[in-house]
Amino acid sequence: MSIFSKNQTKKIIVDAKNHGYKPDVVTFKQGKPAQVKFVASDNMGCMNEVIFKSLGVDVNLNGKKDVTIDIPTDKPGIYDFACSMDMFKGKVVVK
Numbered sequence: 001m002s003i004f005s006k007n008q009t010k011k012i013i014v015d016a017k018n019h020g021y022k023p024d025v026v027t028f029k030q031g032k033p034a035q036v037k038f039v040a041s042d043n044m045g046c047m048n049e050v051i052f053k054s055l056g057v058d059v060n061l062n063g064k065k066d067v068t069i070d071i072p073t074d075k076p077g078i079y080d081f082a083c084s085m086d087m088f089k090g091k092v093v094v095k
């Protein structure tokens, strides 16, 4: 693998209308910089906030079009995320 290989970026739509994340699981390869971009929809409600407890990440969309979160890829792992009420969930897998 080239050290010049591109960052890995994946989009997750925060689909508040249908109460879910699309997709709700994204996978990255270990060892390359990775980012998840959460893309807002309308009437976000509790989905306005995205929380990755295990990463200490807690971000608000607050009318922004999207927010980008860096995912550590130094080792394999599974990072769960959820809305502010811990109702709607998804996960980021590094392997």
Ligand SMILES: [Cu+2]
Binding pocket: 046, 047, 083, 084, 085, 086, 087, 088
């Ligand atoms: Cu919620």
